[in-house]
Amino acid sequence: MAQAKSFKTNGIFKTDNLRNVVVLGHGGSGKTTLIDALCFASGSSRRRGRVGEGTALTMTTPEEKSHGMSLEVTVAHAVHDDTRINFLDTPGYMDFIGEATAAIRVAEAALVTVGAAAGVEVGTEMLWGVCDRRELPRMVFISMMDKAHANFEEAVGELREKLAPGAVPVQVPIGAAGSFRGVVDLFAGKARIYRDGTMTGEFDEGPVPDEVADAVEEWTTELMETLATTDEELLDRYLEGEEIPIPELMAALAGAMAEGEVVPVFCGAAEQSFGVRALLQGIVDLAPHPASAGAIAAQSANGDEVELRAAPDEVATALVFKTSTEPHVGELSLFRVYSGMIANGSELRNTVRGASERINHLAIPQARERVEVEALYPGDIGVVAKLKSTGTNDTLAAPGTDVVLEGIHFPSPDISIAVHGATRADEDKMGEALGRLHDEDPTFTSEFNPELRQTIARGMGELHFLVQFERLKRKYGVSVETETPRIAYRETITAEAQGQGRFKKQTGGRGQFGDCWVRLRPRERGEGYEFVSSIKGGVIPTKYVPSVDRGIQEAAASGVVAGYPLVDFEAECYDGSYHSVDSSDIAFKVAGSYAFRNVAEKAKPVLLEPMIEVKVTAPDEYVGDIMGDLNGRSARVLGMDPLGGNTVIRAVVAEAELYKYASALRSITQGRGHHRRKMLGYDVVPPMRVAKIVAEAAERE
């Protein structure tokens, strides 16, 4: 049996010998297991871990171990064929898509896992879309070939139909589910039969077994024809029946993959380390190296485009793509070098915040471990502890440079929840600790909302919140409790009305007197407030008219139905009277507010509520149930569009009807549906719900 080669894992690798590969796929499609197997087989990790036992290489935090899934981007490397492959493991669960987005930003290629039994899933499609926007070259690993119902042909068919017409296998599996035991490499035309239980992916090479001969012939023709069509010269030679050497075919495939024309498909069963060696070689041969990936997007401080090369003699730049804090370790910054060399002990400038930072204990990450190195070449991924004032999305550059690299476009959080400290002490520490969570994860925000008198946290979904609050407790010792966020209702008027506001006070000495007549008119939704004066003949002196306006605005801030701000109306002050001694700004302000209250009551006031546009994406089979549930929430459906085997439903729903919608959707779709939200505006609350809102408001008063 071949012995796993030993490697210098902490060596410095030059740009050509580096690959940055983000591993993406639907939740539970086998990414973490695959990376564990790849790193172990390459000899760069000492222990073969398991997701189920919480020991997989890239499961690093207690939260990941207890939830049994990836929750953050984690970098681990394998060294194969003199090349260091930096793998970025990402969560497949859509609440954590921000982590995947960051990882996609700094990779040159994506390795997408598609379960051989599950096929293309919602998460696969979402992440594929993010890769599309960055034109990221992709390869696919059909995972879990050993699982019941594994079906390679079907998975490839789905992939071609839904996501990648250019997907083409470079391997064909031998057997499936319980009988899966090897693959045929289509370039070499040889079978690899895996040895059971080696865990390093050892195999015996042999001729193509009869059972797969037809499939091998069919897919080999497909592969050759696909390659030939990407290159005219190759096509001629192929048509003339020339035997084209494998390295040439590989180079053609790598070129076509870089262009996004072809997506090479591999397969295996990472749990048993079947297929991992061929995949390592495939990545080295096919994934672009950091200097071949085209222009580096950067700007100077004044916004001019800057051209940078991924060369050692270029000015040094690096992008921080992940910041995390762990007790006893402090803050760790993961960064990707784009240009120039970064040396241990050097001083860099944070060009976003204008601070200088010293790079001590420069290291490359191996999941939670750091392997110290003297320097990093352009393209490499490094980690450094305890930077003073650098966060995610900041650029670090050589002193004297003001270059800012293109940042990561994180999705904005659109689900909210209200939180308060479990105790007084928790409440006091909560604000700062929540802010630290945001520093680690830009898709989580929080702020105190004075109108609602609640701290509102925003995130990507309910599991996201759950995990964040677990981190809050473990890292910062702060316990929070959650509650339904109050709704920012508004009020408006629906009819024109007019009337008087008169303020007169005589308490010895000087009195107070203000008197105005005001007409209120409804305006369209979103048009706001407007004040008009049509006072003639100085019945109210000009200098007091603005006080009437101010009085109306202050009174409108707590409306007449349930005390919510009354919006979208015009107020016209058309008459009034004054007293030469007793009138004052304050007296007219009070008169204005009296007039508002008096008239607004007569102007058929109504309650308004925030309306949300939801976009639900789920497999077709759940559409009936989703629609039924949306009906129960009085939703108005705007449209339904097919997206692969999924349907995208767009509907307008009152915010009040959407609390915990993510959970409901998850149980309706067995976790296969997700939704996004967008605030649309305000609409009148249906009469049947008004009484309850008024009663709740009265209770809070």
Ligand SMILES: Nc1nc2c(ncn2[C@@H]2O[C@H](COP(=O)(O)OP(=O)(O)OP(=O)(O)O)[C@@H](O)[C@H]2O)c(=O)[nH]1
């Ligand atoms: N039978 C079988 N099971 C596998 C294989 N690969 C992974 N699994 C199991 O499938 C489950 C999910 O695997 P993970 O590696 O955690 O999947 P993941 O894509 O990282 O999941 P997320 O981090 O949640 O996105 C685990 O229980 C694994 O043990 C495989 O090749 N065969």
Ligand SMILES: [Mg+2]
């Ligand atoms: Mg994982």
